[in-house]
Amino acid sequence: GQQLNQSPQSMFIQEGEDVSMNCTSSSIFNTWLWYKQEPGEGPVLLIALYKAGELTSNGRLTAQFGITRKDSFLNISASIPSDVGIYFCAGHLTAAGNKLTFGGGTRVLVKP
Amino acid sequence: NAGVMQNPRHLVRRRGQEARLRCSPVKGHSHVYWYRQLPEEGLKFMVYLQKENIIDESGMPKERFSAEFPKEGPSILRIQQVVRGDSAAYFCASSPGGANTEAFFGQGTRLTVV
Numbered sequence: 001g002q003q004l005n006q007s008p009q010s011m012f013i014q015e016g017e018d019v020s021m022n023c024t025s026s027s028i029f030n031t032w033l034w035y036k037q038e039p040g041e042g043p044v045l046l047i048a049l050y051k052a053g054e055l056t057s058n059g060r061l062t063a064q065f066g067i068t069r070k071d072s073f074l075n076i077s078a079s080i081p082s083d084v085g086i087y088f089c090a091g092h093l094t095a096a097g098n099k100l101t102f103g104g105g106t107r108v109l110v111k112p
Numbered sequence: 113n114a115g116v117m118q119n120p121r122h123l124v125r126r127r128g129q130e131a132r133l134r135c136s137p138v139k140g141h142s143h144v145y146w147y148r149q150l151p152e153e154g155l156k157f158m159v160y161l162q163k164e165n166i167i168d169e170s171g172m173p174k175e176r177f178s179a180e181f182p183k184e185g186p187s188i189l190r191i192q193q194v195v196r197g198d199s200a201a202y203f204c205a206s207s208p209g210g211a212n213t214e215a216f217f218g219q220g221t222r223l224t225v226v
Binding site: 004006033035040041042043044045048088090098099100101102103104105 | 116118143145147153154155156157160167168170171203205207209214215216217218219220222
């Protein structure tokens, strides 16, 4: 089945730093989605990407749909403490139905 | 994720009991998905339903698990004769369907089997 490898698994941020994470897949996807999940809550949609090569921004967040359709990255610029949480990439393949395949998540923590 | 309502938020069941998890999708969404999340892991697809029909149940265990999305009322994920390994967070998501695949998630039901 399809698998999404998300990296890094965790990272520490300092306020003001830029943060980057990515997802790679063994197969192509038609859509990439990025979600953020906070403790005890469900994932919240941050950015949706529908076309290969597409670069989309949402405030301090920027995500790109890789040209091969097998990867995507998410950047967070000028991080702030409330950026802490778990970020998940998810891929959708039309031929596989409407289900999403999720990466393992990137846990963003604040540097002590 | 505004609008997807799941209840209960927390559910404790003894081994062998039944667990019923409810999900009301965003108003106007006719597509519902159930996912399971174990601690420290991503979400795993279980089942996809579209009003009264199961479209894809490839992620659902063959035994003890069932799902429905009746014409009226919420979607129900039912787990019979629960075992400790069923302890997890169960998330429901809904989407309008068609070309728009943006799925919005509820807050989840955290099932603990004791």
